[in-house]
Amino acid sequence: MTRINKYIKSWLLSSVLFVGLSSAFAATYTLPTNGDSLIGQPTTARVKNGDTVSSVARRYDLGFYELLDANPTIEPTKLKTSHTLVIPSRFILPNDAPREGIVINLAELRLYYFIPNTQQVFTAPVGIGRQDWDTPLGTLSIIEKRKNPTWHPTPAVREDVQKRTGVVLPKVMAAGPTNPLGNYMIRLSKPTYLIHGTNDPLGVGRRITAGCLRMYPEDIEALYSMVGVGTPVTIVNQPYKVGIANNKLYFEAHQPLVETRSDYTDELTPVWNHLLQSTLSNANYNYVNWDRIKQVAISHEGMPFAVAVVTPPQLAKANVTSDTTATQTTETVAISDATSSQPATSSQPAETIAASETPSSQPTETIAASDATSSQPAETVAASETLSSQATETVATSTSTTETS
Numbered sequence: 001m002t003r004i005n006k007y008i009k010s011w012l013l014s015s016v017l018f019v020g021l022s023s024a025f026a027a028t029y030t031l032p033t034n035g036d037s038l039i040g041q042p043t044t045a046r047v048k049n050g051d052t053v054s055s056v057a058r059r060y061d062l063g064f065y066e067l068l069d070a071n072p073t074i075e076p077t078k079l080k081t082s083h084t085l086v087i088p089s090r091f092i093l094p095n096d097a098p099r100e101g102i103v104i105n106l107a108e109l110r111l112y113y114f115i116p117n118t119q120q121v122f123t124a125p126v127g128i129g130r131q132d133w134d135t136p137l138g139t140l141s142i143i144e145k146r147k148n149p150t151w152h153p154t155p156a157v158r159e160d161v162q163k164r165t166g167v168v169l170p171k172v173m174a175a176g177p178t179n180p181l182g183n184y185m186i187r188l189s190k191p192t193y194l195i196h197g198t199n200d201p202l203g204v205g206r207r208i209t210a211g212c213l214r215m216y217p218e219d220i221e222a223l224y225s226m227v228g229v230g231t232p233v234t235i236v237n238q239p240y241k242v243g244i245a246n247n248k249l250y251f252e253a254h255q256p257l258v259e260t261r262s263d264y265t266d267e268l269t270p271v272w273n274h275l276l277q278s279t280l281s282n283a284n285y286n287y288v289n290w291d292r293i294k295q296v297a298i299s300h301e302g303m304p305f306a307v308a309v310v311t312p313p314q315l316a317k318a319n320v321t322s323d324t325t326a327t328q329t330t331e332t333v334a335i336s337d338a339t340s341s342q343p344a345t346s347s348q349p350a351e352t353i354a355a356s357e358t359p360s361s362q363p364t365e366t367i368a369a370s371d372a373t374s375s376q377p378a379e380t381v382a383a384s385e386t387l388s389s390q391a392t393e394t395v396a397t398s399t400s401t402t403e404t405s
Contacts, residue, residue, distance in 0.1 A: 027061050027219065031099070031119045037243035038250060038304055039121065040090040047083045052076075054202055058216060060087050063109050063125035063205010069255070069302045088303045092243035092252045093121070094236055095275060101232035102142075102195075104128075104213060106135055107239035107254045108302070109205050111195075111213065113223060122226065125205040127198075127214035131258055133160075133404070135211050140189045140233045145224060148175035149185035154192060157210050157404055180405045182217055184224040188233055192404055195233075196220060207257075210404035240297065242275040243304065247311075249285055250304035251275075253297045285310050 029039040045056065053076045057067040068076060070088040093112065097103045099121075103112045106128050113122040129135040151173040153161075158169045173179050182197020195213040197220040198204065204216050215223065239256040242249060256263070272293065288308040296305045 027124050027222065028115070028120050028122045031114075031121055032245070033119065036245045037093045038090060038245035039093065039123075042090045042303070043087045044084050045087050047079055047081050047085060049081050051079060051081075053079060056085060057125075057205065058201060060089065061124060061216070061219065062088065063127075064202070066109065066125060066205050066302055069300060072299070072301065086303075088301075090304055091123075092241040092250060092304050094238055095241050095243075096238075097234055097236050098232070101234065102227065104135075104233070104235045105241075106137070106235065106237045107257055108241075109207075111215070111223075113226060115226060122223065124215055124219035124223070126195075127203045127206050127208045129209050129211035129404075130207045133210045134259075135209075135213060135235060136190055136193060137235050137237060140193075140235065142186055142227060142229050142231045142233060143189050143191065144185075144187035145227070145229065146185045146187070147224070148183055149179070149181050149196070150174055151179050151181050151405060154210075154404060160210070182220060184220045186220075186224065186227065194404070195223070196405070212404045214405075240271055240275060241304075244310055245304075247309065248306045249288075249308035249310050251293055251296050251307045252302065252304040253300050254302050255300045 031039065045060065047056065053067060053074075054064055056062075057064050060067075066088060067085065068074065070086045074083060074085065091108075091110070093099070094103050094105045094108075097105075099114045101114060103114070104110070104126065105112075109126055109128055111124050111126045114120075115122060152171065153169050153173070158171075161167055161169050175183075177199060180199055181194065182199055184197050186195040188194065193211055193213075195215065197217045198214045201216055203209070203214055208214065237257065237260065239254045239260075241252045243252070244250070285308045292305060292307045296307065
């Protein structure tokens, strides 16, 4: 067998491993109509016999690292049926981005599509360009859609694959089960960059591609059916996000991409102030738990945590405070309230954020997996992530133009 055939065979094997493992969660949510910016609800899932981190991630339409970051105490090589995993199925919509067309947050490894003429948003994890093969930022648009596409790897991609693996890729790879673009391709206005499926689902939710955006086969099929040529595509890089739900302010932190980590330090005040100014232009906030903010930022678990109480503009104006004694109150913010659309009224007592609701702790209230819908704030990957999507993990036991890809 030739080396290229072995290369193709490995792609085929990774595809076969995931037959029948399509997401059990719907990926479409109703947008809040009251100005809130959180969607979804958190849940938990018990590991099943034969599960791997990758199979659980795909079952709940999550990326690999997204699931790991939400469960920092879990060893991917020691997954057991006794484990209950946090499913990070609640997230904040990207800040400073239009609620129109497709929005992709690279630091989150997640795509959002705001379905026209509805109050619905579709979301799914994506694989993005690895270091030195960056996915471009900015506003693009869809210029072509194609089912069963051929792949025309760029000279740079062919050279890179040959240098790393010794495999000489063909100039054109026909459609079929060995094609890394999968069954659907969406070309962007930077024509070498695509949103596409894959024959290697293990790479979804990682920094793994040569700049394109890789989706699970079932997710790209759904997206392909909804979008049209001309749809705007906005690509942002937001490792930190803030959002409002039920008059509470939430903070969500992802690991910054390795090439941008020097832009962020332990001093988060400038980042925090910018987020507040862009999010709370029509509201005030108080009872800020600054210890919680720092803890969320350090833990990078990729899930929203309540950090302050928002006072609607019609109520008495509140002053910003960094008083950490707010954690001594007996009235707490329950995780299960995260997406409630019921606004507070002037007769409601002020409430503060409980110190017990902290990152890396299990939610005090969860939703049965059969009742939850999917959302998934994704996490970025370690600097050592390479093109190979093979991660070390074990199966749980009862103990046209050339383009990148």
